[in-house]
Amino acid sequence: MPDRRALVVGLVLGLAAIAGPAGGVSAQENAQAKLPVVASFSILADFVRQVGGDRVGVTSLVGPDGDAHVYSPTPADAKALSAAKLVFINGLHLEGWLPRLVKSSGTKAALVTATKGIEPIEAAEQEHAGKGGHGHAHGHDDPHAWQSIANAKVYVANIRDALAAADPAGKAVYDANAAAYLARLDATEAEVKAAVARIPAQRRKAITTHDAFGYFVKAYGIEFLAPQGVSTEAEASARDVARIIRQIKAQKVPAVFLENITNPRLIEQIARESGARIGGELYSDALSAASGPAGTYIDMMKHNISEIEKALAAGPA
Structure with missing residues (x-):
């Protein structure tokens, strides 16, 4: 007499084959x-x-x-x-x-x-x-x-x-x-605020390529300066670059940051002529690829504050 359990298993597998995956709903249909x-x-x-x-x-x-x-x-x-x-x-x-x-x-x-x-x-x-x-x-x-x-x-x-x-x-x-x-x-915002608190108040200032961090400034108290406006459509003039360099020297701005969506040459020029150090790359208007450091919004915010803290927290005031 055939094994009863084997018959049951065979019946179940047969029904599954007829019904298809997920009770009759194919992956394409899903x-x-x-x-x-x-x-x-x-x-x-x-x-x-x-x-x-x-x-x-x-x-x-x-x-x-x-x-x-x-x-x-x-x-x-x-x-x-x-x-x-x-x-x-x-x-x-x-x-x-x-x-x-x-x-x-x-x-x-x-x-x-x-x-x-x-x-x-x-x-x-x-x-x-x-x-x-x-x-x-x-x-x-x-x-x-x-x-x-x-x-x-x-x-x-x-x-x-x-x-x-x-x-x-x-x-x-x-x-x-x-x-x-x-x-x-x-929880992420608590991490951001804790990181800002570890940066000496007099060092909470930096330069970015374009003015994408106004809401961050208002919320968390890091001052960002930018030679460009809020859009990358407008190019910074020589006058703007000179003004930023004077500001860096006068205010002893510790670092300048690259952005993932902009050409790095402008920031590299400002760093070279002002003596400010180049910090890490910040993600302002777009995420990275999924395999990168800012594949999600939360990853982006954590990455940015980590780079900001590393560049601003240490070193002479």
């Missing part, structure tokens, strides 16, 4: 079932992935190490928008190229401004103008609101609510994912 959304740039895309989890398929228009200030959309971007149910944007005039892309794509997706509810700070007034005598294109609002973790929590809440509205069946998942992520953001 991928297609995800809510298709688009985010304008890599930092925002990470927020959406953290909240959306496995229920959401996220396409980032501007990828890792990409510059959202000067991005040129592609036909693939228009195709992604046309298939999306939601399009998440930063707003505050960061994505000047986006309205044309939305129009050309014919998308019916809801447009979600992730900075809704954030009080913008004024962009630092710059004395220079870009090519052709034009200043930056951001108006008076600084778009880099994600540089404050308190603001990042507003992004997350807006994303959570938009996903739940578009996919009511996933509301409990989005709520749980958002709550867990908000707790991680609180």
Whole structure:
């Protein structure tokens, strides 16, 4: 008489083979079932992935190490928008190229401004103008609101609510994912504040390529100077560079930092002529590749404060 357990196992395996993986849902069908959304740039895309989890398929228009200030959309971007149910944007005039892309794509997706509810700070007034005598294109609002973790929590809440509205069946998942992520953001902010506290007050100042850290300055008390304005579209003039060098010498600024989205030559020139040391590379407007030091927003904030502390905490005042 055949072994009864063997018969049962054979029956189960046979049924599984007929039904296919995941009770009849193939991997391809599962991928297609995800809510298709688009985010304008890599930092925002990470927020959406953290909240959306496995229920959401996220396409980032501007990828890792990409510059959202000067991005040129592609036909693939228009195709992604046309298939999306939601399009998440930063707003505050960061994505000047986006309205044309939305129009050309014919998308019916809801447009979600992730900075809704954030009080913008004024962009630092710059004395220079870009090519052709034009200043930056951001108006008076600084778009880099994600540089404050308190603001990042507003992004997350807006994303959570938009996903739940578009996919009511996933509301409990989005709520749980958002709550867990908000707790991680609180822990990260505590690390940032502790690191700043270890830097002597007189050394809490540095130079970056462009003025992307205004919200960080306001939240955490590190003073950043920049020869460029809030957009990389405008080039620093010789007058701006000379002014920054004088400022470094007068205020004894300890370090200058490279940024992942900008040409390093400007900072290298300023360091050479001012005598300030070059600190590490900071991530301002874009994440690194997943294998890099800033593959997620939390990794980015931890990396940045680590580089800032290393460069500013030690050495003569």
